[in-house]
Amino acid sequence: MSTVKIGPKHQVTIPRDVFAQLYLKPGEFMEAISEKGRIILVPKRLTNRISAPSLTEKEQNILSRAKLKIEKINKDILKSKGLTKDEIKISCKVGLIAPEQSWWWDEKWQKGERKSAQEIKEGKFKKFSGVNNLIKDIRS
Template identity: 65%
Template sequence: MPVVRIGPKHQVTIPKEVFDQLHLKPGDFLEAISQGGKVIMVPRQLTAKAPAPSLTKKEQQILFQAKQKINRIQQTFSA
């Protein structure tokens, strides 16, 4: 069983045999989990989030007014 050292920036090198067995590639993502005093690293694929829908002019106006109202309310609490 290979032993790895933690580097100064909290980095670890995955041993080549483990890297190859899991078919990992540079740039892949791993989820690091602390469980029962062990570190478990699980390969993960990140999916792109759907772009936020555009707001209509009316919705933008409502949002702007709501933000202004929130700011006014916050100012009354901080005064």
């Protein structure tokens, strides 16, 4: 349980771990309910949701692994692993990741992401002041 402070315009910052666990995004709506001296915030979706697909026990286990991997990727890409084909399939099925972006979560792609992140961390990149300078560098 986290303690939060109310700001001057009644703002409350939702702790990062709670925000991630609920798959919230900035700009989403919350319903605020006062109940027995407590404030309860309930995420509201302003579009109709299709009912959640039923999953077998095996699929539920795969989904649990996928959620953990996604959390790790979002937290520290250098110390994470990408999703397997089965994890991607189930994650798309339940709407955890968008099917058109599933390639990005694949381990093969994540390997490249980790390599790029490591190279950036080590300063192994160049900055260019314009496209012409970039082209000039490529041709040299």
